Amino acid sequence: MQNILEQILYIISKIFHLPVILVLLGLLVFICFQCGIFVADFYLRIRNKNAFTGKTLQKMAECPDTDADEREIALAKIIHEAQDDNNRKIQSAKYCVKIGPTVGLIGTLSPMATALAGLSAGNFASVSQQMVTASSTTIIGLIVGAAAYSIAHVRIQWQRRERFLLDAAAEDNLNLLKSAS
Secondary structure (H helix, E strand, C coil), X not given: CHHHHHHHHHHHHHHHHHHHHHHHHHHHHHHHHHHHHHHHHHHXXXXXXXXXXXHHHHHHHCCCCCCHHHHHHHHHHHHHHHHHXXXXXXXXXXXXXXXXXXXXXXXXXXXXXXXXXXXXXXXXXXHHHHHHHHHHHHHHHHHHHHHHHHHHHHHHHHHHHHHHHHHHHHHHHHHHHHHHC
């Protein structure tokens, strides 16, 4: 009975081997794409300090003259909408931070079962090939996680800075309305 259960686990491990490698390669392509977007955003921020807040500040300035409560709600909505795009980018990076190393670990352990089976049969070439695959998936998973963590960390800093700037502008906008009344 135990032998049957072990064979079932081995078969399941073999079944997931290829999909795990494909997912890991997909994550690598995705994080490379995200790195490109990040670098483009970085250079845009260097060239134009208000590149990501300018349109939002303009919308806030064009907010219709209403009472203070309505304007406060409108300004909060404008700020929230401005932060949505960055939130999506941060969440996708956070997802890769968690999933990349996890899939890399699965990709490491999955071929080890085959390697151990090959070792018991004396097939050292198979063991060598499986161990190369195992270590490669670990490395790729960690690269995905590290790159995603770095991107998320910097984007969170950008978002905090932008949020502070937008909140200060909203407060100034409300103070102008109150002083005009």
